[in-house]
Amino acid sequence: MNIVVCIKQVPDTTDVRIDPATNTLIREGVPSIINPFDMYAIEEALRLREKLGGKVTVISMGPPQVTEALKEAISMGVDDAILLSDRAFAGADTWATSYTLSMGIRKMGGADVILCGKQAIDGDTAQVGPGVAEFLDIPQVTYVKKIEQIDDKKAKVWRMTEEGYEVVDTSLPAMFTVVKEINEPRLPSLKGKMKAKSFQPTIWKAADIAADEKNIGLNGSPTNVVKIFTPPVRSGGIILQGDINEAVATVVEGLKERQII
Amino acid sequence: MSDIEIIQDKCVGCGACLSSCPYGAITLQDNLAVIDDDKCTLCGACVSSCGFDAILIRKDQVEKADISDFKGVWVFAEQKNGQVQSISYELMGEGRKLADALGVELAAVIMGHKIGDACQDLIWRGADKVYAVDDPALEHFCDEPYARIMADLIKEYKPEIVLGGASTIGRALIPRVAIKARTGLTADCTSLAIDEEKRILLQTRPAFGGNIMATIICPNHRPQMATVRHKVMKEAECDKTRQGQIIKKSFDKATLASRTSVAQVVEEATNMIKLTEADIIVSGGRGMKAPENFTLVENLARAVGGAVGASRAAVDAGWLPYSHQVGQTGKTVAPKLYIACGISGAIQHLVGMQSSDCIIAINKDPEAPIFKVASYGIVGDVFEVLPALTKKLQETCGK
Ligand SMILES: Cc1cc2nc3c(=O)[nH]c(=O)nc-3n(C[C@H](O)[C@H](O)[C@H](O)COP(=O)(O)OP(=O)(O)OC[C@H]3O[C@@H](n4cnc5c(N)ncnc54)[C@H](O)[C@@H]3O)c2cc1C
Numbered sequence: 327m328n329i330v331v332c333i334k335q336v337p338d339t340t341d342v343r344i345d346p347a348t349n350t351l352i353r354e355g356v357p358s359i360i361n362p363f364d365m366y367a368i369e370e371a372l373r374l375r376e377k378l379g380g381k382v383t384v385i386s387m388g389p390p391q392v393t394e395a396l397k398e399a400i401s402m403g404v405d406d407a408i409l410l411s412d413r414a415f416a417g418a419d420t421w422a423t424s425y426t427l428s429m430g431i432r433k434m435g436g437a438d439v440i441l442c443g444k445q446a447i448d449g450d451t452a453q454v455g456p457g458v459a460e461f462l463d464i465p466q467v468t469y470v471k472k473i474e475q476i477d478d479k480k481a482k483v484w485r486m487t488e489e490g491y492e493v494v495d496t497s498l499p500a501m502f503t504v505v506k507e508i509n510e511p512r513l514p515s516l517k518g519k520m521k522a523k524s525f526q527p528t529i530w531k532a533a534d535i536a537a538d539e540k541n542i543g544l545n546g547s548p549t550n551v552v553k554i555f556t557p558p559v560r561s562g563g564i565i566l567q568g569d570i571n572e573a574v575a576t577v578v579e580g581l582k583e584r585q586i587i
Numbered sequence: 588m589s590d591i592e593i594i595q596d597k598c599v600g601c602g603a604c605l606s607s608c609p610y611g612a613i614t615l616q617d618n619l620a621v622i623d624d625d626k627c628t629l630c631g632a633c634v635s636s637c638g639f640d641a642i643l644i645r646k647d648q649v650e651k652a653d654i655s656d657f658k659g660v661w662v663f664a665e666q667k668n669g670q671v672q673s674i675s676y677e678l679m680g681e682g683r684k685l686a687d688a689l690g691v692e693l694a695a696v697i698m699g700h701k702i703g704d705a706c707q708d709l710i711w712r713g714a715d716k717v718y719a720v721d722d723p724a725l726e727h728f729c730d731e732p733y734a735r736i737m738a739d740l741i742k743e744y745k746p747e748i749v750l751g752g753a754s755t756i757g758r759a760l761i762p763r764v765a766i767k768a769r770t771g772l773t774a775d776c777t778s779l780a781i782d783e784e785k786r787i788l789l790q791t792r793p794a795f796g797g798n799i800m801a802t803i804i805c806p807n808h809r810p811q812m813a814t815v816r817h818k819v820m821k822e823a824e825c826d827k828t829r830q831g832q833i834i835k836k837s838f839d840k841a842t843l844a845s846r847t848s849v850a851q852v853v854e855e856a857t858n859m860i861k862l863t864e865a866d867i868i869v870s871g872g873r874g875m876k877a878p879e880n881f882t883l884v885e886n887l888a889r890a891v892g893g894a895v896g897a898s899r900a901a902v903d904a905g906w907l908p909y910s911h912q913v914g915q916t917g918k919t920v921a922p923k924l925y926i927a928c929g930i931s932g933a934i935q936h937l938v939g940m941q942s943s944d945c946i947i948a949i950n951k952d953p954e955a956p957i958f959k960v961a962s963y964g965i966v967g968d969v970f971e972v973l974p975a976l977t978k979k980l981q982e983t984c985g986k
């Protein structure tokens with residue numbers, strides 16, 4: 327089975343600090359990580375390979391420094407990695423990102439199963455998985471929390487919903503986007519780490535994947551960011567120590583004032 | 588090719604852009620900002636951070652799609668068992684405002700089976716027109732036929748704005764539609780407005796876990812599409828005197844075909860309110876110590892008509908199912924009131940709840956980071972505070 331995982335390198339938002347003087351974000355020195363949801367996608371791909379045989383390839387679109395993320399995937403046991411990297415890809419919104427990834431996957435010869443994280447923690451859009459599926463004209467199941475059954479041609483998966491879950495049958499090839507509940511990602515193995523050390527991903531530029539320049543990067547992106555601003559920082563509230571009944575009474579009064587209750 | 592440029596005459600070397608770059612791509616050299624192409628993704632965060640207009644992103648002149656004959660605002664209405672979902676009422680409320688600002692019609696699109704009452708309901712909720720597709724094949728949400736139909740309707744009727752919910756269904760469907768329609772889509776918006784001069788939709792949304800806000804436009808393509816976060820817009824009122832037109836559409840077999848099918852729908856047996864629907868959420872963390880102690884959290888939730896949430900630590904310990912997890916790898920919520928019980932307030936938890944209107948934190952450690960975002964912090968033991976708070980609220984709410 328040919329399994330492709332789309333992974334994105336993201337700044338570790340949890341390391342973002344606020345500069346108290348200017349109220350702006352301090353992002354310098356923030357480390358980059360593999361998008362946490364994509365770790366579950368990688369793990370699921372490895373488990374499918376263990377069950378069904380085949381090959382796991384990760385693919386990412388981004389600047390050259392994404393190589394680090396790809397090496398990390400290799401250290402977990404992924405077979406191969408492809409980096410779509412070209413200055414012309416920069417500034418891509420989800421439309422152009424989905425297009426570019428789909429062209430990369432086409433160039434690879436397609437896949438039986440494509441896995442994405444539910445969403446990336448920087449943009450939080452959850453749009454790229456379905457976008458890639460649409461460009462490749464394959465079915466999709468989003469928010470997958472379990473792959474119950476799978477063979478070469480079809481799969482039965484559980485899709486998380488607001489009320490519970492749905493059991494969905496799909497033909498393959500298909501796109502699955504996964505949530506955290508699906509598995510527990512493994513740590514890199516020693517052997518994997520050794521392999522990762524010398525590993526260099528295959529790098530494809532726009533011309534290599536026959537990408538139409540009207541569809542990539544900033545030019546191919548229908549949306550534009552016009553303004554970025556920091557939301558007002560939450561001002562500290564009232565901290566109540568001491569007598570519990572008094573504290574509770576103060577809080578309940580406050581809720582009444584705010585007309586919450 | 589598009590590119591980014593530092594205008595050297597304008598750059599004063601203040602360094603404001605350095606800390607705005609999420610990718611660490613900017614450095615100062617000889618008192619001028621320098622951008623490293625190997626790291627820069629042209630995201631644009633630095634452009635707004637520069638007080639001197641010294642950073643310019645040049646976009647090549649792209650062919651403009653002909654957008655002149657796109658008119659009207661559309662809402663994709665979700666229904667379950669023929670009942671329009673609350674998120675769609677919120678979209679109707681917001682859609683009505685946008686349509687009025689533009690002086691155009693508001694239409695709803697609804698798909699499913701046996702949805703006659705829902706169509707009428709949408710008119711009462713502000714729709715001038717309802718495009719309804721009623722077919723047994725559409726009974727359950729299915730990505731492919733729903734996306735084809737939506738895209739076909741857009742092609743036929745050319746709306747200028749299309750809104751969907753940032754729900755499980757909306758987030759699966761709307762991206763596929765945007766690709767088919769070759770147009771932009773902004774996810775998870777928390778505020779929408781019309782720039783009346785340019786007649787464009789200003790779409791504002793949080794990014795980087797709510798640490799920054801971005802306003803996004805879709806200038807050259809139509810429709811302008813957005814998904815909207817649950818519980819941030821006001822539901823449309825139901826006005827049974829409203830009149831509107833229901834337009835029934837039908838589609839051929841090929842359009843209705845689907846390679847996925849729903850074999851079973853499992854509603855997890857909770858009589859509790861859903862997290863994403865709740866106005867009040869009471870969450871418990873590792874400080875609750877054991878699963879049975881969650882009854883304290885549940886009791887408080889019941890007293891205020893709220894839903895039960897949890898930190899990842901509580902979910903990982905198996906005390907509550909993952910569907911209750913709030914935070915970076917769980918759900919993002921923004922209720923009117925969020926009560927955190929025995930939760931330390933790790934950043935991964937905070938990004939999922941810090942935009943709540945009012946936050947109450949109960950923790951015995953006065954240094955816990957959760958107190959930094961709390962409107963009311965009670966320093967104390969959850970096992971004492973929760974029963975006292977529940978009792979007081981029961982008295983006050985009369986339940
Ligand atoms: C990639 C990644 C993603 C993550 N995603 C999420 C996520 O989505 N959601 C999430 O919540 N976390 C997430 N985390 C985990 C997060 O970092 C914290 O570990 C977690 O939120 C801690 O949960 P907690 O506050 O319940 O537990 P702790 O941090 O252990 O805090 C327990 C608190 O309870 C207090 N306490 C103990 N006993 C009592 C008592 N009797 N009375 C009052 N207070 C008491 C303690 O003082 C302490 O502050 C993620 C982490 C990573 C690395």
Ligand SMILES: Nc1ncnc2c1ncn2[C@@H]1O[C@H](COP(=O)(O)O)[C@@H](O)[C@H]1O
Pocket residue numbers: 332333334361363364367385386387388420423427441442443444445446447449450451452453454455
């Ligand atoms: N640049 C990218 N390269 C590879 N995969 C990506 C990229 N952007 C997004 N993805 C995939 O799409 C998922 C959803 O991302 P997003 O739509 O940005 O929230 C991620 O979890 C990744 O699996």
